[in-house]
Amino acid sequence: MNTSKRDVVVSSRIRLARNYEDLPFSPGETARSAESCSQRTLEALSAENAQADYILYRMNEMDDVERYYLAEKHLISFDLIRKSETGSAYIRKDEQVSIMMNEEDHLRIQAIAAGEDLSNSALMIYRIEDALQKHVRFAFDTKLGYLTACPTNAGTGMRASLMLHLPMLTADKQMGIVNQTVAKLGLIIRGIYGEGSEALGHLYQISNQATLGRTEEEIIRAVLTVGDKLIDMERALRLKAHTMEPVKTEDQIFRSYGLLKYSRSMPQKEFLSHWSNLRLGISLGRLPVTMDSADILLEDAQDAHVMKWAGSPVTGDRLDERRCARIRRHLSRRNNGR
Amino acid sequence: MNTSKRDVVVSSRIRLARNYEDLPFSPGETARSAESCSQRTLEALSAENAQADYILYRMNEMDDVERYYLAEKHLISFDLIRKSETGSAYIRKDEQVSIMMNEEDHLRIQAIAAGEDLSNSALMIYRIEDALQKHVRFAFDTKLGYLTACPTNAGTGMRASLMLHLPMLTADKQMGIVNQTVAKLGLIIRGIYGEGSEALGHLYQISNQATLGRTEEEIIRAVLTVGDKLIDMERALRLKAHTMEPVKTEDQIFRSYGLLKYSRSMPQKEFLSHWSNLRLGISLGRLPVTMDSADILLEDAQDAHVMKWAGSPVTGDRLDERRCARIRRHLSRRNNGR
Numbered sequence: 001m002n003t004s005k006r007d008v009v010v011s012s013r014i015r016l017a018r019n020y021e022d023l024p025f026s027p028g029e030t031a032r033s034a035e036s037c038s039q040r041t042l043e044a045l046s047a048e049n050a051q052a053d054y055i056l057y058r059m060n061e062m063d064d065v066e067r068y069y070l071a072e073k074h075l076i077s078f079d080l081i082r083k084s085e086t087g088s089a090y091i092r093k094d095e096q097v098s099i100m101m102n103e104e105d106h107l108r109i110q111a112i113a114a115g116e117d118l119s120n121s122a123l124m125i126y127r128i129e130d131a132l133q134k135h136v137r138f139a140f141d142t143k144l145g146y147l148t149a150c151p152t153n154a155g156t157g158m159r160a161s162l163m164l165h166l167p168m169l170t171a172d173k174q175m176g177i178v179n180q181t182v183a184k185l186g187l188i189i190r191g192i193y194g195e196g197s198e199a200l201g202h203l204y205q206i207s208n209q210a211t212l213g214r215t216e217e218e219i220i221r222a223v224l225t226v227g228d229k230l231i232d233m234e235r236a237l238r239l240k241a242h243t244m245e246p247v248k249t250e251d252q253i254f255r256s257y258g259l260l261k262y263s264r265s266m267p268q269k270e271f272l273s274h275w276s277n278l279r280l281g282i283s284l285g286r287l288p289v290t291m292d293s294a295d296i297l298l299e300d301a302q303d304a305h306v307m308k309w310a311g312s313p314v315t316g317d318r319l320d321e322r323r324c325a326r327i328r329r330h331l332s333r334r335n336n337g338r
Numbered sequence: 339m340n341t342s343k344r345d346v347v348v349s350s351r352i353r354l355a356r357n358y359e360d361l362p363f364s365p366g367e368t369a370r371s372a373e374s375c376s377q378r379t380l381e382a383l384s385a386e387n388a389q390a391d392y393i394l395y396r397m398n399e400m401d402d403v404e405r406y407y408l409a410e411k412h413l414i415s416f417d418l419i420r421k422s423e424t425g426s427a428y429i430r431k432d433e434q435v436s437i438m439m440n441e442e443d444h445l446r447i448q449a450i451a452a453g454e455d456l457s458n459s460a461l462m463i464y465r466i467e468d469a470l471q472k473h474v475r476f477a478f479d480t481k482l483g484y485l486t487a488c489p490t491n492a493g494t495g496m497r498a499s500l501m502l503h504l505p506m507l508t509a510d511k512q513m514g515i516v517n518q519t520v521a522k523l524g525l526i527i528r529g530i531y532g533e534g535s536e537a538l539g540h541l542y543q544i545s546n547q548a549t550l551g552r553t554e555e556e557i558i559r560a561v562l563t564v565g566d567k568l569i570d571m572e573r574a575l576r577l578k579a580h581t582m583e584p585v586k587t588e589d590q591i592f593r594s595y596g597l598l599k600y601s602r603s604m605p606q607k608e609f610l611s612h613w614s615n616l617r618l619g620i621s622l623g624r625l626p627v628t629m630d631s632a633d634i635l636l637e638d639a640q641d642a643h644v645m646k647w648a649g650s651p652v653t654g655d656r657l658d659e660r661r662c663a664r665i666r667r668h669l670s671r672r673n674n675g676r
Contacts, residue, residue, distance in 0.1 A: 264589035
């Protein structure tokens, strides 16, 4: 992991869209073809002696808390949750790899890592694809590359993305310009939480728009190049704020820290805004919390995580109350690690 | 001191208005008569061997920071500050007694104590008046009692007051009714900070309106009776809030505590609102801070106290920043006492 970019890059992700050549593509799939899809993946994993590394999650056997819990960890997508009858996922026990089945494509293989780690994620994911391909055949066209349910994913079938924390670019109202610039370079950037209005938590995902006509290496290089540019811009603004307006910046950071440590009830939306200041404060070396701890907290304090931890169904005020208990417990831990 | 009412009563105060019978009353006084007034008081204190217990503060020898510092401690009035040429005050070193000279009357003798302590304050102040009267003669009319510059203070010349902390009566929008009820009983209640709009810090002073036609004992009894009624009302609302909406109440308390502990810049007005929640939290036994400490903090975090502590002139943002440093230092003290 490249820890030197951890101040801005929360995580890296690569996903491949793959389809079995002889099964009907979504939306033409049937319950039976969907089951075949799951079965083949299991067999391929078994043949590789990798089955024990994975846990199978079937959407139709899970309740919403369990489903959204995995989605909050970015291990499954909201689209998979919508496919609650046929969707399933193999998730590697280290939670770095997940294989979604019967989402938009037969397979969505994804590797996720903390910080900027696209190259390693790519290595990891192609090793898994190679292993599967020893046992199965994916739909492939010599001209179009890998075929997908939606043509926009054909070609490499690969999407490389970085999750970036851009509080200062957001505060400086530069995200509109960033959007346009990124689009010109064939990439797209969007808020992770709450699209449309200001991105909650000031978290953005930058990824490639096109999967066709560029090699995997070119895609990764493009994402990294634009990512580095955004990192530079964000860092420059942070330095400027901390140098020119140190008290204002520290006040913003420490107020959020105080509220996270002491509040007794907090909606998720408010949590995300204070979390953003927490992460900013850590990046500036001002808070006694590790970056790992902050990034774990981001997941741990979200609705489904809080519900799962509570053990019994909690909603509304009770949920906001339990969220605070969880945040407090997290921030009071001695070493602030997991 | 009656510590049992400390949850609502911040302090008690009694002041007497007295005038030398042979010197012109304000506004007819001259620089020379004003000086005579000071001189006589000094001589009377000296004759009682009490001079060493007091420090003399002459308004015309002080800068604004020093003047407002004393006003924030309620040891002198803003009216005395306005009399910057001739006004002065003897302040006893224990800061429980002050004798203002050439304010509206020749002498304003005042005793102040923490908590509900009007009887003791009265004893203290009449002991001082007796001592002075051995050496000087105050203007007195057998029918009107003590004569004062403004006729509304004639008679006993006494004002007895309690400073009350009424956050829940304020939040419950009951202060309008309280105002009317208190007025019917011949008393008045007003916000300590920021009259007109909502009282900052939710601090109110209740005192007698009339000084004529009632004995000193009757005045004190009336203030205590109405005070006790308000204490009961405030306590009932606190109990209700803490019982019916414990999380909301604790959230309000702990958010303010977190912000007081961690903010890096805070205007005085905002400080007063969080201070109110701090004191409420202490009264409910929810915060690791003593009531003494909270009441000292109320003075210590105000503008002139912060300026005096800073040692150099600070205003605006710098003032709000130093205020936070002072608050933090206060709340991090091990035993939270002076």
